[in-house]
Amino acid sequence: MAPISAIALLSFSLLSISISLILSSNIIEDLNLPPPPDFRSTILKNCKENPLIRYCNAVSGDISDVFKSTIVAQHLCNESKNPNCSNSFTKIDLSTRPLIAPLYLSFTFFWKYCPLTILTIDLSNNSLKGSFPSDILFCSQIQSLDLSYNGLIGEIPTDGFTNLTNLTFLNLSYNQFGESNILRLHYFARFNSSSFLRSGLLAKDRKFNVGSIVLQVFLLIFVVGIIGCFGWRCLQRPDLLPFFLQRKHKFTQAVLKAATDGFSEGNLVGRNKRVEIYKGILRDGSEGLIEIHRGKFSFESRRDFVEECRILVQLDHKNLVQVLGWCDNREFRAVAMRWTDGYTVVEWLSRNPQWKHRLKVLMRVVEAMCYLQDQWPQVGCEIRTSSIFLSNDHEPLISKLKVQDKNNPSKNVYKFGVFLLELVSNRSPHEGFETGETGFVEWIKIHYRHHVRKVIDERMKTTVITFVQVKQAIGIGLMCTDVSNNQQPSLHQISKMIDRVYQSSLVSQSATHRHKIQRTPTNALKVNGD
Numbered sequence: 001m002a003p004i005s006a007i008a009l010l011s012f013s014l015l016s017i018s019i020s021l022i023l024s025s026n027i028i029e030d031l032n033l034p035p036p037p038d039f040r041s042t043i044l045k046n047c048k049e050n051p052l053i054r055y056c057n058a059v060s061g062d063i064s065d066v067f068k069s070t071i072v073a074q075h076l077c078n079e080s081k082n083p084n085c086s087n088s089f090t091k092i093d094l095s096t097r098p099l100i101a102p103l104y105l106s107f108t109f110f111w112k113y114c115p116l117t118i119l120t121i122d123l124s125n126n127s128l129k130g131s132f133p134s135d136i137l138f139c140s141q142i143q144s145l146d147l148s149y150n151g152l153i154g155e156i157p158t159d160g161f162t163n164l165t166n167l168t169f170l171n172l173s174y175n176q177f178g179e180s181n182i183l184r185l186h187y188f189a190r191f192n193s194s195s196f197l198r199s200g201l202l203a204k205d206r207k208f209n210v211g212s213i214v215l216q217v218f219l220l221i222f223v224v225g226i227i228g229c230f231g232w233r234c235l236q237r238p239d240l241l242p243f244f245l246q247r248k249h250k251f252t253q254a255v256l257k258a259a260t261d262g263f264s265e266g267n268l269v270g271r272n273k274r275v276e277i278y279k280g281i282l283r284d285g286s287e288g289l290i291e292i293h294r295g296k297f298s299f300e301s302r303r304d305f306v307e308e309c310r311i312l313v314q315l316d317h318k319n320l321v322q323v324l325g326w327c328d329n330r331e332f333r334a335v336a337m338r339w340t341d342g343y344t345v346v347e348w349l350s351r352n353p354q355w356k357h358r359l360k361v362l363m364r365v366v367e368a369m370c371y372l373q374d375q376w377p378q379v380g381c382e383i384r385t386s387s388i389f390l391s392n393d394h395e396p397l398i399s400k401l402k403v404q405d406k407n408n409p410s411k412n413v414y415k416f417g418v419f420l421l422e423l424v425s426n427r428s429p430h431e432g433f434e435t436g437e438t439g440f441v442e443w444i445k446i447h448y449r450h451h452v453r454k455v456i457d458e459r460m461k462t463t464v465i466t467f468v469q470v471k472q473a474i475g476i477g478l479m480c481t482d483v484s485n486n487q488q489p490s491l492h493q494i495s496k497m498i499d500r501v502y503q504s505s506l507v508s509q510s511a512t513h514r515h516k517i518q519r520t521p522t523n524a525l526k527v528n529g530d
């Protein structure tokens with residue numbers, strides 16, 4: 001049996017329990033004591049006086065637990081240094097008692113019958129581990145609870161707290177609860193953030209301080225600065241923008257300046273009074289031609305110019321120059337075109353191209369004219385040997401386009417006729433003919449019937465077959481240029497006629513080819529066999 005060190009008449013007036021007991025200093029030993037014989041009647045008497053006492057609700061089998069809870073209460077009151085434990089037990093103060101605090105917390109039977117006199121519970125600084133000690137919430141009458149400086153984790157039993165209606169002080173600081181932004185909950189709104197410092201219960205983004213505000217202001221200034229710089233740069237060089245942000249066909253003067261290396265002389269390919277033409281590297285890395293007009297442009301003229309460009313950028317034919325975009329300022333206007341190196345038909349003719357290549361060029365030009373007439377009747381093109389260019393594989397490129405109010409089909413056919421006759425004769429209507437085109441056409445017409453060889457490019461070697469074709473072509477040219485009786489063929493009819501001549505030139509060429517082969521010595525056997 002444990003040594004008897006103290007005899008006390010425990011008469012907790014507020015607990016309304018009076019038991020005579022011999023208590024040792026060791027609580028574990030004392031918990032083995034049996035309840036005194038009159039314990040049950042004492043309880044009944046106390047409950048009659050104060051029915052609120054928690055053990056009054058206990059079922060009869062729990063009498064041993066009730067007794068043990070009174071043992072714990074006596075020890076805990078003494079441990080908590082309450083001044084007069086025989087009279088009152090107002091606070092549980094186990095602050096910085098890491099060796100015994102967990103022990104007392106483990107006595108669930110004590111907390112279940114938590115004495116009504118207790119108003120304060122302090123379990124701070126005990127390195128308590130694990131989840132929130134929910135048993136203490138049985139003491140629903142408490143006004144103060146301190147659990148700071150522990151290692152508690154997990155969730156707060158927020159429902160249990162709502163029973164603590166008289167709680168005015170709470171400290172859960174310095175724990176490791178799961179984040180829950182607890183101040184949003186109605187019950188905890190009565191406390192301020194100093195109850196939950198570093199508890200894990202406050203949303204982190206709520207923590208504003210001067211330092212972070214200053215940092216954020218600097219960040220904002222930095223971001224605005226970057227965006228500003230980027231915007232300014234893009235105003236200068238929209239081609240540096242990501243592709244989806246670019247305005248597809250509109251160029252700024254700065255972009256064109258950059259593309260032409262500052263409108264450098266080295267990039268200048270042509271100039272007259274009003275127009276400068278530069279080569280430049282455009283945004284996609286391809287070479288382009290940039291035609292620049294300087295001057296003062298009225299509002300109307302600018303509007304018309306942009307309208308015209310909007311149409312031209314939509315044209316899509318391999319034999320029409322591709323307009324990439326435009327630039328429209330009050331004193332500066334430009335059109336950018338896709339470009340590949342080539343030479344004019346005039347230069348090409350000086351190299352005496354083959355008949356079938358001349359026919360191919362004629363065919364392609366009339367095809368492009370048909371495309372315009374069918375799809376873009378408001379767009380006219382210049383059909384001249386000096387403004388039509390040729391690539392190395394004899395694909396012509398019509399380089400001058402114009403949006404016009406009235407596009408005269410008869411005039412277009414006439415222009416094509418003159419072009420055709422130039423290609424056949426290698427003569428320019430502007431050289432040696434007093435009346436220009438009319439004189440040129442008249443000259444051809446005169447010789448067509450009896451001395452047609454006189455008008456055919458003398459360098460062109462014609463066989464019997466190609467001569468017929470050349471004559472047919474001249475006939476088409478004369479039909480086109482004959483405006484006397486409204487009998488001009490349409491562009492589509494011309495296209496068909498030229499195509500027929502072209503096809504026959506291909507057939508006759510392969511026939512000539514075969515003919516030649518048969519006459520070579522290696523084919524002698526075959527010739528003999530005939």
Ligand SMILES: *[C@@H]1O[C@H](CO)[C@@H](O)[C@H](O)[C@H]1NC(C)=O
Pocket residue numbers: 006023024025075078079
């Ligand atoms: C009460 O506490 C004092 C020290 O605070 C201790 O000496 C004494 O033994 C305690 N009494 C009991 C019954 O635990």
Ligand SMILES: *[C@@H]1O[C@H](CO)[C@@H](O)[C@H](O)[C@H]1NC(C)=O
Pocket residue numbers: 083084086087
């Ligand atoms: C403790 O309570 C007893 C009984 O009510 C009383 O006689 C005594 O004066 C109290 N002592 C103190 C220090 O309050």
Ligand SMILES: *[C@@H]1O[C@H](CO)[C@@H](O)[C@H](O)[C@H]1NC(C)=O
Pocket residue numbers: 096125149
């Ligand atoms: C917490 O306990 C430690 C010893 O375990 C002690 O040094 C420290 O001062 C205590 N802190 C507070 C706030 O009581």
Ligand SMILES: *[C@@H]1O[C@H](CO)[C@@H](O)[C@H](O)[C@H]1NC(C)=O
Pocket residue numbers: 140141142163164165166
């Ligand atoms: C809160 O305090 C009031 C007045 O002191 C009391 O009547 C009430 O029972 C207390 N609430 C609880 C839950 O103990």
Ligand SMILES: *[C@@H]1O[C@H](CO)[C@@H](O)[C@H](O)[C@H]1NC(C)=O
Pocket residue numbers: 137140159160161163
């Ligand atoms: C609140 O207290 C009542 C009675 O005091 C109890 O029945 C109930 O279970 C408690 N609620 C919680 C969530 O502990």
Ligand SMILES: *[C@@H]1O[C@H](CO)[C@@H](O)[C@H](O)[C@H]1NC(C)=O
Pocket residue numbers: 169192193194
């Ligand atoms: C928080 O509440 C306590 C009282 O519970 C008070 O002393 C303290 O000044 C309050 N702090 C703030 C920041 O409001």
Ligand SMILES: *[C@@H]1O[C@H](CO)[C@@H](O)[C@H](O)[C@H]1NC(C)=O
Pocket residue numbers: 148170171172173194195196197
């Ligand atoms: C809770 O405890 C911490 C640490 O001791 C302290 O800084 C804080 O002010 C306390 N909160 C309240 C509401 O007393």
